[in-house]
Structures are given as structure tokens and as C-alpha cells.
Amino acid sequence: MASKNSSETKRSTENNQEDAQQSGVGGAIVRYGIVIVLCFFFLKPYLFKAKEAPIAPQTFKVRGETMGTTWNAAIAASPTRVVELNAQGVADDKKAPDESFDSCEEFLARIIQGKLDFVDSIASTYRPDSQLSLFNRSESTDWFEVDEELARVVKVALDVARKTGGAFDPTVAPLVNLYRFGPNKTPIAELPSDETINEIKKSIGYDKIETRLDPPAIRKTTPSATLDLSGVAKGFAVDLVAQALEELGFEDYMIEVGGEIRARGLKVDSYANAQTPWTLGIQTPEVRAKDDETTSRSPDIYRFVRFPNRETSGALATSGDYNNYLTCGAVRFSHIIDPRTGKPTEIVASDAPDASERLGSVSVFSTDVRELTCAQVDAYATAFFVLGEDEGLKLANELEIPVLYLLRSDDAATSVREKSSRAFQMKVDSRFSSEPYSNEQQAEAN
Numbered sequence: 001m002a003s004k005n006s007s008e009t010k011r012s013t014e015n016n017q018e019d020a021q022q023s024g025v026g027g028a029i030v031r032y033g034i035v036i037v038l039c040f041f042f043l044k045p046y047l048f049k050a051k052e053a054p055i056a057p058q059t060f061k062v063r064g065e066t067m068g069t070t071w072n073a074a075i076a077a078s079p080t081r082v083v084e085l086n087a088q089g090v091a092d093d094k095k096a097p098d099e100s101f102d103s104c105e106e107f108l109a110r111i112i113q114g115k116l117d118f119v120d121s122i123a124s125t126y127r128p129d130s131q132l133s134l135f136n137r138s139e140s141t142d143w144f145e146v147d148e149e150l151a152r153v154v155k156v157a158l159d160v161a162r163k164t165g166g167a168f169d170p171t172v173a174p175l176v177n178l179y180r181f182g183p184n185k186t187p188i189a190e191l192p193s194d195e196t197i198n199e200i201k202k203s204i205g206y207d208k209i210e211t212r213l214d215p216p217a218i219r220k221t222t223p224s225a226t227l228d229l230s231g232v233a234k235g236f237a238v239d240l241v242a243q244a245l246e247e248l249g250f251e252d253y254m255i256e257v258g259g260e261i262r263a264r265g266l267k268v269d270s271y272a273n274a275q276t277p278w279t280l281g282i283q284t285p286e287v288r289a290k291d292d293e294t295t296s297r298s299p300d301i302y303r304f305v306r307f308p309n310r311e312t313s314g315a316l317a318t319s320g321d322y323n324n325y326l327t328c329g330a331v332r333f334s335h336i337i338d339p340r341t342g343k344p345t346e347i348v349a350s351d352a353p354d355a356s357e358r359l360g361s362v363s364v365f366s367t368d369v370r371e372l373t374c375a376q377v378d379a380y381a382t383a384f385f386v387l388g389e390d391e392g393l394k395l396a397n398e399l400e401i402p403v404l405y406l407l408r409s410d411d412a413a414t415s416v417r418e419k420s421s422r423a424f425q426m427k428v429d430s431r432f433s434s435e436p437y438s439n440e441q442q443a444e445a446n
Contacts, residue, residue: 056078056268057076057077057078057079057252057268057275058076058077058079058268059074059075059076059267059268059269060074060075060076060077060082060104060105060108061073061074061105062074062075062105062108062109062112063109064109064112064113064116066113066116066117066119066120066237066257067116067119067120067124067233067234067237067257067258068126069234069257069258069259070258071112071116071255071256071257071258072255072256073108073112073241073253073254073255073256074253074254074267075108075245075250075252075253076252076253076265076266076267076268076275077250077252079104081249081250082104082107082108083104085107085248086104086107111241111244111245111248112241112244112245112255115237115240115241115244116237116241116257118149118240119149119233119236119237119240122146122147122149122150123150123153123229123233123236124233125173125182125183125227125228125229125230126183131146131147131150132150132227132229135218135227136173136226136227138220139220139223139224140220140223141219141220141221141222141223142219143212143217143218143219144217144218144219145215145216145217146216146217146218147216148213148216149236149240150216150218151211151212151213151216151217151218152213152216152236153229153232153233153236153375154170154209154211154218154227154229155211155213156232156236156373156375156376156379157170157206157227157229157231157232157379158170158206158209158211159376160232160376160379160380160383161206162206163399164380164383164384164386164387164395166205166206166339166340167338167339167340167382167383167384167386167387168231168339168379168380168382168383168386169204169205169206169339170206170209170227170228170229170231170232171203171204171205171206171208171209171225171226171227171228171339172204172228172337172339173226173227173228174200174203174204174226175197175200175201175204175337175339175342176228176230176337178192178196178197178200179192179326179333179335179337179344180326181324181326181335181337182228188326188328189328190328190329191328191331191333191347197341197342197343198342200342201342202224203222203224203225203226204225204339204342205222205225207221208220208221208222208225209221209225209227231378231379231382232375232378232379234257234258234259234260234378235257235260235315235317235373235374235375235376235377235378235379236373236374236375236378237257238255238256238257238260238261238262238315238374238375239262239369239373239374239375241255241257242255242262242264242369242374246264251264251265252264252265252266252267252268252275252310253265254267254278254280259317259318260315260316260317260374260377260378261280261315261316261317261374262313262314262315262316262369262374263278263280263307263313263314263315264312264313264314264369265278265310265312265313266278266307266310275310277306277307277308277309278306278307279304279305279306279307280304280305280306280307280316281301281303281304281305282301282302282303282304282305282316282318282361282363282404282406283299283300283301283302283318283320283361284299284300284301284302284406284413284416285302285320285321285322285360285361285406285408285413285416286299286300286322286408286411286412286413287321287322287325287411287412287413288322300413302406302416303404303418305365305428305432306432307432308431308432312367312368313368313369313370314365314366314367314368314369315365315366315369315372315373315374315377316363316364316365316366316377317363317364317374317377317378317380317381318361318362318363318364318381319336319361319362319363319381319382319384319385320360320361320362320385320406321334321335321336321345321346321359321360321361321385322360322361322413330349331347331348331349332346332347332348332349333346333347333348334346334347336382336385336386338386339386340386345359345385345386346358346359357407357408357409357417358407358408359385359388359389359405359406359407360406360407360408360413360416361385361405361406362381362384362385362392362403362404362405362406363381363403363404363406364377364380364381364384364401364402364403364404365377365402365403365404365424365427365428366402367402367427367428367431367432372401380401380403384396384403384405389405389407389419392405393405393419393420393421396421396423396424397421397422397423400422400423401421401423402420402421402423402424402427402428403420403421403423403424404418404419404420404421404424404428405418405419405420406418407419
């Protein structure tokens with residue numbers, strides 16, 4: 001009986017060992033199977049990448065309005081990347097997590113408009129609730145806390161003011177309002193007297209404003225001092241938009257706000273089915289009557305600047321008297337005010353015959369935004385216009401800034417003569433494709 005039990009126990013033990021071995025083999029097979037499935041899952045994008053047809057990048061064009069002007073942008077990107085970012089909800093913090101935009105264009109437009117609206121909220125002189133308007137109304141000489149971006153753009157303005165000897169001055173606001181180019185749009189009955197101008201100039205001077213970045217704040221050294229950042233804010237806004245796009249991985253773009261432009265990389269030419277350089281145009285300084293029905297047509301382009309390669313990131317700003325001007329009786333005067341004299345850079349009888357060549361526009365170009373930002377070229381364009389071609393070119397050569405002056409023979413700009421700085425000739429004419437527009441290129445641009 002004991003022998004029988006021992007035999008059964010032995011068989012039972014052998015069976016258990018056999019079951020355990022079979023179970024171990026089966027478990028190993030399952031485990032190996034799971035590993036293979038997981039490896040296949042994670043490696044699938046790479047294993048089949050060559051077989052999948054990638055979605056080709058395309059150029060998305062968007063536009064809108066901001067700061068009393070318009071903006072345009074073109075972003076060359078893969079639609080897949082835009083859709084991914086859209087799904088993540090990076091365009092709008094207020095948007096519900098499961099809400100997405102209907103198109104790639106709408107998504108990109110929201111990103112850009114958000115940055116532009118932010119700049120308007122801190123730097124506008126037209127919005128009474130902007131940080132700048134609140135600062136202007138204050139008569140305190142204590143530090144006034146502001147967003148970092150406002151402190152930065154004020155710093156840019158003050159730096160350019162110092163380097164140009166006050167030809168660009170962000171404290172010019174009282175003179176801008178005096179000539180009705182600011183929030184006060186009441187028609188001007190007569191040009192201000194020298195006594196009125198001299199009295200207002202007591203509150204003007206870039207040395208009357210200080211700024212700091214840590215913690216961000218600005219302050220007045222004279223209670224009556226005020227700021228007008230219209231000569232730098234649009235360029236600064238362009239820089240912020242570019243920064244936002246690059247942080248999202250978009251490295252091929254062109255952004256234009258009120259004529260201030262920044263571009264990087266290449267665009268996608270749908271007709272040529274290829275990536276081609278960005279081409280920026282410099283407008284012919286033609287003065288058009290404000291009631292002229294032809295003002296809606298696209299402006300004539302005097303010269304274009306084509307980027308040489310994908311690594312180039314540049315900016316262009318143009319300041320001129322041909323688009324923004326007012327009249328007082330038979331006198332036309334420019335919106336560009338010389339802070340040193342307190343008077344517009346050009347005051348001319350609107351019905352007088354053209355007797356001499358006059359300055360039409362100044363374009364400042366940055367061939368590398370790491371050295372010269374769009375905000376800086378925006379401010380410098382105003383300064384060099386105020387200085388005029390002789391004094392301006394002398395300073396441009398000292399600072400090694402690419403500057404192009406266009407002088408017109410008459411309001412219609414039937415004859416245009418150019419003068420440029422050494423840096424423009426060396427950095428733009430030699431490295432970029434910079435030459436007058438042909439009729440074919442003009443038609444293509446339009």
C-alpha cells in the first residue's frame with residue numbers, strides 16, 4: 001500500500017513538473033509575443049516611413065487688422081504639423097481643450113492675432129486702458145510697473161534715440177497730437193506757431209524717460225513727459241510674432257505689419273512646385289491724392305530684395321511721407337515729426353509746382369535679425385528720414401547699418417534717384433539679389 005502511494009506521488013510530481021514546464025514555456029511565448037507587438041507598434045513609423053507618402057509643405061497666407069493698420073503673413077509648413085499643434089490647443093489658452101479650428105489658416109491667424117492684440121494692449125496710445133496710456137496719464141516720477149515686453153520696446157526706442165541724437169524720440173507724443181497724427185483727430189485750422197511748439201518741446205526729450213527690465217518698469221524724470229511708440233511698436237510686434245512661430249517649430253515665414261517686415265527661410269511656390277526665396281519689395285515713393293480713385297491699386301515697386309538662402313533671417317522697414325500726411329489749407333505736411341525742431345519733416349504747398357528733388361523714403365534692412373531686429377530697423381527708418389540723406393548716410397556708415405534713400409523729382413515719382421550706405425552696398429547689394437523690379441515681376445507680385 002505504501003509502495004502504491006509512493007508510485008502515485010512520484011507520477012503526480014512528474015506531472016506537476018511537466019505542467020510547470022509547459023506553463024513556463026507558454027508564459028515565455030506570451031511574454032515574447034507582447035514584446036514583439038510593442039516593438040512593432042513603436043517602430044512602425046520608422047519601418048514604414050519610406051513607404052508612406054509624406055504630406056508636402058505648403059504656404060499658408062493669412063491676414064488681419066491691428067494697431068490701426070493691416071497685417072499679412074505667409075508661413076511655409078507641413079499641414080500635418082499645423083494639425084498636430086491645433087489638436088494640442090496651443091493657439092488659444094481660452095479655447096476648450098477639445099475645440100479645434102476649422103482650418104490651418106484659422107489656427108495660424110489666431111496665433112498671430114493674439115500676439116498683435118497683446119502689443120496693442122500694452123503699447124497703444126489710442127486705447128485708454130493700455131499700459132502706455134495709463135503711464136502717460138500718470139504724473140508720478142516713481143517707477144511704473146509694466147509687462148516685460150513694454151519695458152523691452154521702450155528700451156529699444158531709447159537706445160535708438162541715443163544713437164541718433166534724438167532724431168528718433170519716443171517722447172514726441174505731444175507734437176504728434178499737436179499736428180493731429182495721434183488720437184486727437186480734430187481738423188487743424190492753422191499750423192502751430194513757434195511759441196506753441198517751443199512750449200510743448202519743454203516736455204520732450206528721451207532723457208526724460210528711464211526703463212529697467214528686472215523688474216520691468218518705466219519712469220518719468222519729468223512729470224509731463226509722455227511716450228509714443230508708434231515708430232517702433234509695429235516692428236516689435238513683428239519680432240514677437242516671429243518668436244512665437246519659431247517656438248512652435250515654424251522656420252519659414254514672412255510677417256508684415258503696417259509695412260514693417262521680417263522673413264526667414266523659404267516659401268513654397270505652388271506653381272513651380274519648389275521652395276523659393278522670399279522677395280521683399282520697396283515701394284516707389286509716389287504721393288497720391290487721398291480722394292484719388294486709383295489709391296486702391298497695388299503700389300508700384302521700385303526695387304526688390306530677394307533672400308539668398310534658407311539660413312537667412314532678415315527684416316525691412318521703410319519710412320516715407322507719401323502715404324500718411326495731412327493738409328491745412330493749401331499746405332501739405334508729413335506725419336514724420338522732427339523732435340529737434342518740433343515741425344514736420346516736410347511742409348509744402350499742395351498745389352505748388354515741384355521745384356526741386358525731395359526725399360521720398362528711407363528703407364533700413366537687417367540681414368541678420370540677431371544683430372538688428374525688426375523693432376530696431378523700424379525705429380532707425382524714422383530716424384534716418386528725419387536726418388536726411390547727407391547727415392543720415394554719415395551716421396549709417398558710422399553704425400554700419402544698411403540704409404537706402406529714395407529721392408523723387410516730383411509727387412508722381414516719375415524720376416527716382418537712390419543713395420545708399422556702405423553697409424547696404426556690401427550686405428544687401430552683394431549678398432542678396434537687390435535690383436529694380438521688372439514689369440514681369442511687378443505683375444507677378446500683384
